[in-house]
Amino acid sequence: MSASLLILIPLLPLAGFLINGIGFPNIPKGAVGIIGTLAVVASFVLSVMTFNAFVAAGSQPFIVPLFDWITVGDLNIPFSFQVDQLSLLMLMIITGVGSLIHIYSIGYMHHDSGFGKFFAYLNLFLFFMLLLVLGSNYVIMFIGWEGVGLCSYLLIGFWNKNTNYNNAARKAFIMNRVGDLGFLLGIFTIIATFGSVEYSEVFSKAAAGFQVGDPVIITITLFLFVGAMGKSAQIPLYTWLPDAMAGPTPVSALIHAATMVTAGIYMVIRSNVLYSLAPSTLEIVGIIGGATALFAASIGLLQNDIKKVLAYSTVSQLGYMFMGLGAMAYSASMFHVITHAFFKALLFLGAGSVIHAMSDEQDIRSMGGLRKKLPVTFLTFLIATIAISGIPPFAGFFSKDEILAHVFEHNKALWVIGVLGSVMTSFYMFRLLFLTFFGTFRGTHEQEHHLHESPASMTIPLIILAVLSAVGGFIGVPEALHGSHQLAQFMSPLYDLAKTANPAAFEHTSLSHSEEYMLMAISVAAALISAIAAYVMYVQKGAVPAPDSEEKSGLQRAVYNKYYVDELYDAVFVKPIKTLSNILYSFGEIFIDLIIDAFVKLVSLGAKLLRKTQTGSTGEYVFAMVIGIVVILFWKLLL
Amino acid sequence: MIPNPMMPEVNIPAVIQHIPLQSYLILSTLLFVIGIIGVLTRRNAIIIFMSIELMLNAANLLLIAFSSYRSDPSAQVFVFFIMAVAAAEVAVGLAIIVMIYRNTRNTDIGFLNKLKW
Numbered sequence: 001m002s003a004s005l006l007i008l009i010p011l012l013p014l015a016g017f018l019i020n021g022i023g024f025p026n027i028p029k030g031a032v033g034i035i036g037t038l039a040v041v042a043s044f045v046l047s048v049m050t051f052n053a054f055v056a057a058g059s060q061p062f063i064v065p066l067f068d069w070i071t072v073g074d075l076n077i078p079f080s081f082q083v084d085q086l087s088l089l090m091l092m093i094i095t096g097v098g099s100l101i102h103i104y105s106i107g108y109m110h111h112d113s114g115f116g117k118f119f120a121y122l123n124l125f126l127f128f129m130l131l132l133v134l135g136s137n138y139v140i141m142f143i144g145w146e147g148v149g150l151c152s153y154l155l156i157g158f159w160n161k162n163t164n165y166n167n168a169a170r171k172a173f174i175m176n177r178v179g180d181l182g183f184l185l186g187i188f189t190i191i192a193t194f195g196s197v198e199y200s201e202v203f204s205k206a207a208a209g210f211q212v213g214d215p216v217i218i219t220i221t222l223f224l225f226v227g228a229m230g231k232s233a234q235i236p237l238y239t240w241l242p243d244a245m246a247g248p249t250p251v252s253a254l255i256h257a258a259t260m261v262t263a264g265i266y267m268v269i270r271s272n273v274l275y276s277l278a279p280s281t282l283e284i285v286g287i288i289g290g291a292t293a294l295f296a297a298s299i300g301l302l303q304n305d306i307k308k309v310l311a312y313s314t315v316s317q318l319g320y321m322f323m324g325l326g327a328m329a330y331s332a333s334m335f336h337v338i339t340h341a342f343f344k345a346l347l348f349l350g351a352g353s354v355i356h357a358m359s360d361e362q363d364i365r366s367m368g369g370l371r372k373k374l375p376v377t378f379l380t381f382l383i384a385t386i387a388i389s390g391i392p393p394f395a396g397f398f399s400k401d402e403i404l405a406h407v408f409e410h411n412k413a414l415w416v417i418g419v420l421g422s423v424m425t426s427f428y429m430f431r432l433l434f435l436t437f438f439g440t441f442r443g444t445h446e447q448e449h450h451l452h453e454s455p456a457s458m459t460i461p462l463i464i465l466a467v468l469s470a471v472g473g474f475i476g477v478p479e480a481l482h483g484s485h486q487l488a489q490f491m492s493p494l495y496d497l498a499k500t501a502n503p504a505a506f507e508h509t510s511l512s513h514s515e516e517y518m519l520m521a522i523s524v525a526a527a528l529i530s531a532i533a534a535y536v537m538y539v540q541k542g543a544v545p546a547p548d549s550e551e552k553s554g555l556q557r558a559v560y561n562k563y564y565v566d567e568l569y570d571a572v573f574v575k576p577i578k579t580l581s582n583i584l585y586s587f588g589e590i591f592i593d594l595i596i597d598a599f600v601k602l603v604s605l606g607a608k609l610l611r612k613t614q615t616g617s618t619g620e621y622v623f624a625m626v627i628g629i630v631v632i633l634f635w636k637l638l639l
Numbered sequence: 640m641i642p643n644p645m646m647p648e649v650n651i652p653a654v655i656q657h658i659p660l661q662s663y664l665i666l667s668t669l670l671f672v673i674g675i676i677g678v679l680t681r682r683n684a685i686i687i688f689m690s691i692e693l694m695l696n697a698a699n700l701l702l703i704a705f706s707s708y709r710s711d712p713s714a715q716v717f718v719f720f721i722m723a724v725a726a727a728e729v730a731v732g733l734a735i736i737v738m739i740y741r742n743t744r745n746t747d748i749g750f751l752n753k754l755k756w
Contacts, residue, residue, distance in 0.1 A: 616755030618748040622678055 003064045006081060009046050009091065010130035012039040013123040021120035029115050033106040036119030040102050040126055044095035051088050059085065059493065063136050063200070070139070077197055082136035085491050089334060090133035090266055093341045097258045098126050100461035104349050105250040107457035108356060118158065118248065125151035129259050133266060137197040138187045141267065145183065145231065148260045149176045155255060156247040168243040175240040179230015186223030193220065203273040207501035212277055221274050221281040228264030232318050235292045239566055241315055245307040249352030252307060257314050257348050258341040265321045265337055269330045269494070276328065276498035276505055286326020286410070290417040293319030295563075297424035301431075302560045304545050305362050306351045309432050313388065314344055316421060320403055323418060328505055329406035330495065331488040335476045336403055338487075339395035342472050343387040346465035350381040353454045353462065354436060358447055364435040365545055366447070371437040373451040376459045378437045380466035385433045387469040389426035389527045397524070398473035405478075405519055409511060419523055426527040430534035438539050480516040652707035663704035670697035684736050684746040688729075695725055 016039030020032055027035075054060075061084035069079040081087075102122065109118050125148060132144025149172075157169030187197060193216050194202045210217055228234070233241035244256050255261075268275055268285070275282055293316045300312035317340050324333035355362055357374055371378040387394035390401065400422060408415040441448050453459070477483020499506050511519075537543050546552070552560060561567075670693055677690030699718045706714035740746050 614755050616752035618751060619679070619682070626675060626679065 005046055006050060006064055006083065006134075007066070009043045009050070009095070010127050010134060012043045012046075013126040013130065015039060016123035017120050017127060020116050020123065024116040024120065027116055029110070032116045032119050033102075036123055037099065037102040037106065039123055040095060041099045043126070043130070044092075044099045047088070047091040047095045050083065051092060054083060054088055059490070061085070061493075074195055075191060077137060077139050079140065080136045081134040082199060083134075085494055086266070086269055086334070087133050089338065089491075091130065093262075093338060094126065094129050094133065094259050097341050097345050097465075098122075098254060100464055101250050101254045101258075101345065101349070104253075104352070104458050104461040105248075107455045108250055108352055109248060112248075114158065118155075121151055121154050121158070122251075122254065125155070125255060125260070129263075132263055136199060138190060138199075138202075139197050141270075142183065142187060145227070145263060146180065148255070148263065149173065149180070149231070152176075152244065152255050152260055155251040156244045158247055158251065162246075165246040168240075168246040172240040172244050175237050176230045179227045179237055182223045182226025182230070184227075186220050186227060189216070189220045189223060199270065203271075203497050206273055206277060207497045210277055210501075212502045212504070213279060214277065217274055218278045218281055221271070221278040222284070224267060224271060224274075225281060225285055228267055228322075229288070230264075231267075232261050232264030232322070233292075233315050234264070234288050234319065234322060235295060238292060238296065238315050239562075239569060242308055242311040242562070245305070245311050249307065249348055249355060252311070253345045253348035253352070256311070257344040261314065261318055262321070262337045262341070265318070265325065265333055268322075268325050269334055272330050272495055273498045273501055275325070276495075276502045279505065282326050282328060284326075285322050286407070286414055289319045289322025289324075289326055290407075290414045290421075291319070292316065293323060293421040294417050294424070295319075297421045297428065298559060299562050300428040301424055302545070302556065303428075304365055306354065306364050306367075306432065306436065307348070307362055309364075309428055310344070310347050310351060313347075313425065313429065316425060317344065317388070320400060320418065320421070323407055323414060324403035326414075327403075327406040327410035329403055331476075331491045332399065332402040332406055334491060335487050336399035338475075339387070339399040339469070339472050342395055342465055343384040343469040346380060346384040346462060346469055347388065349458070349462055349465065350377050350384065353377040353458055354381075356454055356458070357451050358443065359450055361443060361447060364432060365547065366443040367436045367441070368439040368443075368544075369437070369441040370451070374437075374453050376453060376462060380462040381433060381437065383466045384469050385429045387473075389429055389531060390422055390523055391426075391527055391531075392520075392524060393473065395469050395472035398476050398478070401520055401523060402476065402478060404523055405511060405516055408519055419526055422523055423526045423530045427530040427534050430531045431538055434534060434538035435544070439542055439544075442544065478516070480513045480520075652710065655704065655707040660704060660708055663701065667697040667701040667704075670694070670700070682747050682749050684739065684748050687748065688732055688736065692725070692729070695721065 016036050019035055020027065061082065063080050063082050065078055065080040067079050068076065070077040102119070105118065105122065109115055112118065128144045128147025128151060130144075132141055132148060135141045135144060153169045153173040156172050157166045159165050160169075190197060190202055194205045196202055196205075206217065230237045241256060241261065245252055247256070275285075296312045296315035296319060300309050300316065303309045303312060317336070321333040321336050321340075324330075324336065353374065354367065354370060354377060357370070357377075358367065361367070383394065387396040390397045392398075404415060404418050404422075407418055441451075474483075476485050476487040478485055495506070558564065674690045674692075674694030674697065677693065678687050681687055681690065699721055702714045702718050702721075706712065706718075736746055739751070743750055
C-alpha cells in the first residue's frame with residue numbers, strides 16, 4: 001500500500017467538494033450526485049485496500065510523513081498520517097457508511113434546490129472527518145475536529161431560510177466551542193508537559209515518566225474529556241444534538257449518529273495510555289456516560305417527533321460508549337461505535353424514508369399503519385430496532401452486552417443504570433416502531449393518498465445497512481458464546497503501551513462464564529419485557545400519545561419538556577450573556593460613537609472651510625503661489 | 640583655431656566684464672518682476688506664457704553673468720540645457736493653448752474655472 005494512495009483517501013472527498021462547491025448551480029443534478037458519491041465510494045475502496053494490505057503485512061502500525069508543518073523552537077509538528085488498527089476501523093466506518101448515505105441522499109434530496117451545495121458540504125465533512133482519524137498528532141486531530149464542527153453547522157442550517165434551523169445550527173456550533181476550549185487547553189497542556197503533540201512521542205513519554213494518578217495527566221485527560229463532551233453530546237453539553245435534527249435526515253444519519261459524534265470516543269481510545277494513567281478521570285467519564293445514557297433515554301420515552309426520539313437515543317447510546325470507556329473497555333466501546341453506526345444510520349435513514357413518504361411530516365401521532373405501504377422501510381426499521389434494543393443475535397446485543405459486562409466488573413451501580421437505560425431504550429424504540437408502522441393511519445387524507453415506498457437509491461442503502469445491523473455483531477462474539485472476539489484481538493496491540501504503564505488496571509477479575517450468561521439473560525429479558533410492554537400499550541390497546549394541548553401530570557410534563565434543561569441553560573447562560581452584550585453595546589453607542597462622531601464633525605467642518613479656497617480661477621492660484629514663494633524667500637533670507 | 644575674418648577674436652568674458660555685475664543683477668531682477676506682473680495681471684494665456692518665458696530668461700541671464708565673473712563654464716552648460724528644455728516646454732504649452740482655443744474659442748484663462756468645489 002503506497003503512501004500516495006493513502007493520501008487520496010481524504011483528498012478524494014475534498015476534490016468532490018471543490019468540484020461540486022465551485023460549480024454549484026451550474027452542474028446538472030445527475031452529475032453532482034455521481035461526482036459526490038464516486039469520490040466517497042473510491043475512498044471506501046482505497047480504505048478497504050489499505051485495511052487488507054495492513055493485515056497482510058502483519059498489522060504493523062506505520063506513520064506516513066507528508067511535510068513539516070509547524071517548527072517553533074523545540075516544538076516540531078509534522079503533518080503526517082498514522083495508520084493503525086484504530087484509524088483503519090474508523091476509516092472503514094466513515095467511508096463505508098458515508099458511501100451508503102451519499103447514495104441515499106441522491107434519492108432523498110432530489111427535489112431540493114440546494115442539491116449541489118448539499119453534496120459539496122457532505123464531501124467536505126468527510127474530508128475533515130478522515131483528517132481527524134488519520135492525523136498522527138493532536139493538532140491535526142484538532143483541524144479535523146473544528147472542520148467537522150463547521151460542516152455540522154453548515155448542514156444543520158442547510159435550509160437557512162428557517163430561523164429556527166439557523167438557531168439550532170448556532171446552538172450546535174457554540175456548544176461545541178465550549179468543548180473545543182477544553183480540547184485546546186488539553187493540547188496546550190500536552191505541549192507544555194511533553195514538548196510534542198505526536199501520539200507516539202506523547203504516549204511513550206507518558207508511559208515511561210509518569211506514575212498512575214499523576215495530577216498533570218489527570219488535568220490533561222479532563223481537558224480532553226471536556227472536548228469529547230461537546231463533540232459527543234454528553235451531559236452537560238448534550239442539548240445541541242436533539243436540536244441538530246433540523247438538518248436534512250441524511251445529515252442526521254451521517255454526522256449526528258454514525259461518525260462525527262463518535263469523534264469523542266475515538267479521541268479517548270486514541271489517548272488510552274493517558275486515560276489508563278488517570279483512573280480518577282475514568283471514574284468521571286464512566287459516571288457522566290452512565291448519567292447521560294439514563295437521562296437521555298428517559299427523555300426519549302415521551303418524545304413525539306420521530307427524529308427527536310432517535311436523537312435522544314443517540315445521546316443515550318453515546319453515553320453507553322463513554323460508560324464502557326470509563327470501565328477501560330476500549331475495544332467494547334469501539335465495537336459499539338461500529339454497530340451503532342450501522343443501526344443508528346439505518347434508523348435515521350428509515351425515518352427519512354418515512355418522512356419522505358409522509359410529505360415532511362415528522363410527528364408520530366400523525367403516522368400509523370405504514371408497514372403495508374412501506375414494506376422495505378418497515379422491515380429494515382424493525383431489524384434496526386431489534387438491534388438497538390440488544391436482542392440477540394443482532395449487532396447491538398453483542399456490543400452493548402460487552403460494555404455492560406465490563407461495567408459490571410468495574411462498578412455495580414453503573415451497571416444497574418446501564419440496564420435501566422437499556423430497558424428504556426427498548427421501550428422507546430418499540431414505541432416508535434409500533435406508533436409509526438402499526439395500527440391505523442392517523443394523518444390527513446392527502447398524506448394517505450401520497451404514501452409510497454421510496455425509490456431504489458434509498459431502499460438499497462437501507463437493505464445493506466439492515467444486513468450489517470443483523471450480522472455486524474459477529475465480529476465480536478465473546479468467548480462465553482464460543483466466539484473468538486476478532487475485534488478485541490485485532491485492537492489489542494493498541495493498548496500495549498497502556499499495559500506497561502498501568503499493568504494493575506488491566507488485571508481483570510475475569511467474570512466466570514456463568515456470570516456472563518446471567519448478565520446477558522438479565523439484559524435480554526429486560527429488553528424483551530419492555531418491548532412486550534410497548535406492544536401491549538401501543539398495539540393491543542392502541543394508545544396514542546396525547547396532543548400537546550392536553551394537561552399532563554407533573555413528572556410527565558417535565559420529561560416531555562426535556563426536564564426544562566434548555567430553559568435552564570437559557571436562564572443561566574444565554575440571557576445573562578445577552579444582557580451583558582446589550583449593556584456593552586449601549587456603552588459603545590454612547591461613548592465610542594460620541595468620540596468618533598466628534599472627530600468626523602471636526603474633519604468635515606475643516607474641509608468645508610478649506611474648500612472655499614479652491615475657486616477654479618487660475619489667476620488666484622498663481623497669485624497664491626507667488627505670495628507663497630515670497631513668504632518662503634523672506635523666511636529664508638531675513639530670519 | 641582658425642581666425643574668422645568677419646569677427647575679430649574677442650574674449651567674451653572680458654566683454655561681459657565691461658559692464659559691472661550690479662547692472663546684470665538689476666536688469667534680470669527687472670525682467671523677472673515684469674514677468675511676474677505679466678503672469679498676475681494678464682488674462683490672455685499667450686501673454687502669460689510669454690511672461691513665463693521672460694522669467695526663465697531673466698534667470699538665464701543671471702547665470703551667464705555669474706559664470707563669466709567667476710570664470711566657471713558649468714553655468715553656461717546649464718543655460719544650454721535650460722534653453723533646450725524651454726523649447727520643448729514651449730511646444731507642449733502652445734499645443735495646450737491651441738487645444739483650449741479650439742474648445743472654447745478664446746484664450747482667456749478666467750474662462751477656465753470649472754475645476755472648483
